[in-house]
Amino acid sequence: MWVILTMASAVHWFRKGLRLHDNPALLDAVQNPTTTYVLPVFCLDPIFLRPETVGVNRMNFLLECLQDLDQQLRKLHSRLFVLRGNPLEQLPVFFRKYHTRLLTFEFDTEPYAKQRDTQVRRLCAELGIEVRTRATHTLYDPEDIRRELGDRPTPLTYKSFYAFVTERLGQPMSALDAPAPASGFQTPDVDLDTYTVPSLSELEAYQGLEVETPFRGGETEALRRMENFLRERADEVRSFAKPATSPTAWPVASTTQLSPYFKFGCLSPRLFVERVRSLRPLQQPPVSLIGQIWWREFFTYVAYVTPHFHQMQGNPICRQIPWREAADDARYRAWEEARTGYPWIDACMVQLRQEGWLHHLARHAVACFLTRGDLWVSWERGRETFDRLLVDADYSLNNANWLWLSSSAFFHQYYRVYSPISFPQKYDPNGEYVRHFLPVLKEMPSKYIYTPWLAPVVVQKKAKCIIGEDYPHPIVDHAVVMRENMRRMREALDAGAPQRVPKRPRRDANEASSSSSSS
DNA sequence: TGTCGGGTTGTTCCA
DNA sequence: ATGGAACAACCCGAC
Numbered sequence: 001m002w003v004i005l006t007m008a009s010a011v012h013w014f015r016k017g018l019r020l021h022d023n024p025a026l027l028d029a030v031q032n033p034t035t036t037y038v039l040p041v042f043c044l045d046p047i048f049l050r051p052e053t054v055g056v057n058r059m060n061f062l063l064e065c066l067q068d069l070d071q072q073l074r075k076l077h078s079r080l081f082v083l084r085g086n087p088l089e090q091l092p093v094f095f096r097k098y099h100t101r102l103l104t105f106e107f108d109t110e111p112y113a114k115q116r117d118t119q120v121r122r123l124c125a126e127l128g129i130e131v132r133t134r135a136t137h138t139l140y141d142p143e144d145i146r147r148e149l150g151d152r153p154t155p156l157t158y159k160s161f162y163a164f165v166t167e168r169l170g171q172p173m174s175a176l177d178a179p180a181p182a183s184g185f186q187t188p189d190v191d192l193d194t195y196t197v198p199s200l201s202e203l204e205a206y207q208g209l210e211v212e213t214p215f216r217g218g219e220t221e222a223l224r225r226m227e228n229f230l231r232e233r234a235d236e237v238r239s240f241a242k243p244a245t246s247p248t249a250w251p252v253a254s255t256t257q258l259s260p261y262f263k264f265g266c267l268s269p270r271l272f273v274e275r276v277r278s279l280r281p282l283q284q285p286p287v288s289l290i291g292q293i294w295w296r297e298f299f300t301y302v303a304y305v306t307p308h309f310h311q312m313q314g315n316p317i318c319r320q321i322p323w324r325e326a327a328d329d330a331r332y333r334a335w336e337e338a339r340t341g342y343p344w345i346d347a348c349m350v351q352l353r354q355e356g357w358l359h360h361l362a363r364h365a366v367a368c369f370l371t372r373g374d375l376w377v378s379w380e381r382g383r384e385t386f387d388r389l390l391v392d393a394d395y396s397l398n399n400a401n402w403l404w405l406s407s408s409a410f411f412h413q414y415y416r417v418y419s420p421i422s423f424p425q426k427y428d429p430n431g432e433y434v435r436h437f438l439p440v441l442k443e444m445p446s447k448y449i450y451t452p453w454l455a456p457v458v459v460q461k462k463a464k465c466i467i468g469e470d471y472p473h474p475i476v477d478h479a480v481v482m483r484e485n486m487r488r489m490r491e492a493l494d495a496g497a498p499q500r501v502p503k504r505p506r507r508d509a510n511e512a513s514s515s516s517s518s519s
Numbered sequence: 520t521g522t523c524g525g526g527t528t529g530t531t532c533c534a
Numbered sequence: 535a536t537g538g539a540a541c542a543a544c545c546c547g548a549c
Contacts, residue, residue: 157526157546243528286527295527361528368529412544416529423529486542493544 009188010035010102011095013087014042014080015113016137017106018065019219020072020178022268025104025134030179032102037186039098040073040080042066043087044198047112049205055388056206057213057356058260065264066197068218076179078187081195088119092127098188100129106265107135109142109304110395138297139172139269140165142304154305156317156410158286161298175271213356214251215260215391222261229256230275237279241287247361248428250351250436255359256289259392262296269293296397303396310399311380312408319408320496321489323371323378331375334475335366336385338438341467341474342420344450345369347437354437356391367405368418372489374481379406407489414489417482421450440471 010029017023029038048054054062070080083090094100103124108117117133124131135141148168155161179185200206230237245254261267276282276289285291308314312321324331334340338349348362358366363386369375370382379402386402387393403409424433431449435442441452443463448455453467453474460466467473 155547159526160547241527245528247528288527291527364528407544410545411526412546413526413529414544415542416544418528419530422531489544490542 007036007099007188008034008101009037009039009098010104011039011041011091011098011100013091013103013105014040014069015105015108016263017265018042018069019222019266019268020069020076021219021223022136022175022271023106023178024136024176025106025132027176027179028132028134029102029104030183030185035101037098037188038078039094039100039187040069040078041083041091041094042069042080043083043085043090045087046085049203051205051209051388053388055356055390056200056209056211057215057389058391058393059203059206060200060211061213061215061217061260061356061391062264063197063200064217064221065219065266068220068266070197072178072219073187076181076183076185078185080197081191082197083195084198087116088123091120092123095124095127095129100127102130102132104132104134106137107133107141108137109300111310136268136270137265138300139273139293140169140297142301144169145301146305154302154317155298156302158295158298161301162285162294165297172270172273175268175274212354213391215257215356217260217264217266219261219266222258222266225261226256226258226267226272226275229258230279234279237276237289238282240283240289242292242360243287245359245361246427247359247365248424248433249359250433253359257357259394260357263392263394269296299400300396303400310383310395312378315409317409318403319492321372321406321408321492324376326378326381329377329381331475332370332377332381334472335370335375335377335382339472339475340369340375340420341453341472342369342450342478343431343434343438343441343452343471344420344424347434350437352386352389356389358390363401364405365418365420365423367402369420371402371406372414372485373417374420374476374478374485376481376485376488379403379408415486417486420478425450438471440465 010032012026012029017025020026026040049059051059066080066082073079081094083094103120105117108114121131135143145165149164155164200211242255258267258272262269273290273293282288282290285294302317303309306315306317312318335345336349338346338353340346345366348358348366351362352358367379367382370377371379383398383402386398390398400410404411407414424431428434430446431441434449441449441463444452444455444465445459445463448459452460452465452471455463455467465471
């Protein structure tokens with residue numbers, strides 16, 4: 001113990017980036033010449049230890065990531081130190097105990113992380129600890145993009161973002177290897193029985209909650225899944241076109257399902273891009289597999305530089321739309337609890353709750369239904385549900401996609417509405433997906449699987465599913481509310497966009513100029 | 520403060 | 535059966 005107390009240490013703080021490969025901040029700690037020991041740390045922040053915020057499926061996934069990380073580190077004769085509590089309180093105690101001189105971590109763009117990390121930096125300055133960070137959650141450092149953009153406005157379309165970044169920044173950095181066993185990775189052999197990775201049952205708030213997700217956390221699993229997909233489904237990788245994949249494929253999904261691993265950084269996007277590029281010829285962005293990583297890049301960047309990105313109020317790129325009052329939440333609850341009476345929507349919501357994952361187009365369908373399509377409930381509420389239930393819930397991507405689907409930002413063709421009936425019909429005419437996730441409809445004839453309320457009573461009886469008793473009546477009439485909502489959207493745009501020039505009137509130039517000469 | 524082409528992933532109807 | 539137009543008409547970015 002005396003020895004340890006006199007030797008300086010470097011701490012690598014894992015938050016996301018839960019991997020050993022392509023982790024330059026970890027390598028900075030390992031290779032730092034003025035410190036003897038490396039202490040890999042994760043801090044279980046109580047702000048995330050609540051099932052109302054982080055659902056049981058994602059919490060379990062996180063703990064599995066930490067277990068895997070610990071095991072991988074032990075192969076390097078190191079280990080993971082798991083601190084419990086607010087990092088601003090726990091880290092300094094740890095720093096003093098182990099004479100920390102250097103702190104490294106992966107740069108994080110999220111608002112909570114930004115303010116937390118600012119405080120940690122301040123604290124380190126007081127303690128005389130050097131801080132080094134690396135931006136490795138995305139292909140590029142968002143600060144590099146911001147610097148290149150200079151005074152230009154933030155690109156709000158995929159194409160303009162992609163064109164600008166590829167032209168100005170060229171290829172992303174290549175992925176780095178994990179630290180080798182002989183890399184000088186030294187971790188003191190102390191506190192063996194403390195700072196261990198907890199099991200789910202040790203987290204009080206999660207006791208008694210059942211884990212249903214099929215996703216197993218960790219870098220090892222991420223790499224295995226990626227290599228497996230590249231090997232077994234190479235043709236699909238080459239021809240991959242996201243809009244052409246099926247949202248009803250189950251149990252073998254039509255996509256890679258790597259999103260939970262990207263969310264926690266179990267898998268480096270740079271490594272993924274390099275590995276996919278080894279297969280040729282490839283489909284091109286935006287629909288290609290690499291194109292998907294660019295969507296992540298685009299949304300992460302815009303979320304980073306946009307104030308109040310997670311809400312309508314004060315968000316400069318968000319349409320101001322008078323969504324239904326928050327107090328009137330019967331519709332929201334029906335949606336979240338899979339009781340809308342539209343089998344396609346409800347089946348999706350059951351899969352979301354059980355597995356913590358939905359195909360991208362299924363997310364589109366339920367998001368459109370909750371907001372501009374049918375229920376006219378604020379996208380912020382749907383965002384909260386996704387944030388709690390998705391194993392892959394990511395601040396930037398989740399908010400961006402809700403902005404998109406509610407046609408609040410990025411996407412503006414609000415008259416394109418997903419039908420909860422004909423949309424799933426083209427992928428799954430027999431409704432196998434619905435029958436699996438809503439067993440109450442298992443016996444319903446295919447003709448009525450998406451519209452069971454239209455089935456004659458004898459058919460309902462024969463299927464052992466009486467609408468109104470065993471399965472609810474539709475909460476709204478899609479054909480009717482869709483029209484109403486389009487009109488509402490039109491009104492909201494007229495009211496909220498004074499700079500907008502109405503197309504219809506356009507009488508003459510004089511009138512237009514006199515009405516707009518306000519300053 | 521114009522114009523126009525295009526926007527990862529709509530639906531319905533008709534030929 | 536598949537492909538194209540009507541539906542109603544948005545905003546962004548490039549010129």
